[in-house]
């Protein structure tokens with residue numbers, strides 16, 4: 259019997275690899291946000307919903323051995339991936355916490371008085387994102403900073419010229435995501451909640467790209483299609499024929515160097531407690 263806590267996209271090896279590629283493509287944007295948020299040497303930072311820990315390792319580099327990073331997730335498989343990396347690299351200032359972010363005991367499991375929290379593509383999956391925000395806010399010291407990357411408009415993900423198969427896929431992903439209790443476009447709610455919690459919004463901006471098949475950024479949605487189409491088929495959200503047509507639409511677009519892709523709209527929020 260497995261006790262692994264899956265999420266809608268799975269915690270299998272292909273998803274661990276996909277999250278790695280995703281982080282490499284997004285690393286410049288994450289690093290830029292962390293710098294503007296003032297993340298620096300000696301701080302204690304939280305990686306909320308850290309997954310396999312790709313960003314956690316970068317945050318560990320930033321704070322250095324005089325600082326501390328705590329990676330929190332409910333997936334044992336993902337946390338084990340991070341723990342293996344920590345051992346291989348001889349990193350001693352990162353801890354993992356295995357807990358469900360929807361669990362009220364999260365508050366007791368987080369260190370108090372942290373300097374900053376990073377949370378990317380996690381509020382969209384939990385059952386009670388507002389409660390999670392309140393719990394993370396409670397762990398931040400006054401003046402502590404939260405950096406958030408979440409979707410605000412998933413339907414911006416389109417091919418140019420448009421492809422009905424690709425747009426069907428985007429619709430099915432949103433539908434399946436919501437059926438598991440998550441809200442894919444949770445980025446539209448977070449600024450208001452931060453206001454209610456008396457955070458000051460230091461910066462808010464859209465992160466969206468229009469890229470061609472030769473761009474590195476193209477690899478991100480491409481990897482999502484590679485893993486996601488199969489996952490949606492397993493979950494019964496796509497028929498075999500629909501899955502094939504989505505793969506075909508992307509392959510056709512990739513063969514034409516004039517194709518463009520608009521990426522799903524991400525909101526970046528930097529907010530101070």
Ligand SMILES: C[S@@+](CC[C@H](N)C(=O)[O-])C[C@H]1O[C@@H](n2cnc3c(N)ncnc32)[C@H](O)[C@@H]1O
Nearest residue numbers: 265307308309331332333358359360378379383
């Ligand atoms: C799309 S991944 C993002 C991982 C990481 N933040 C990143 O940017 O690479 C979503 C993560 O949220 C975690 N997650 C989803 N729901 C959760 C919950 N209720 N409690 C804890 N972790 C959860 C998953 O296990 C997964 O690691």
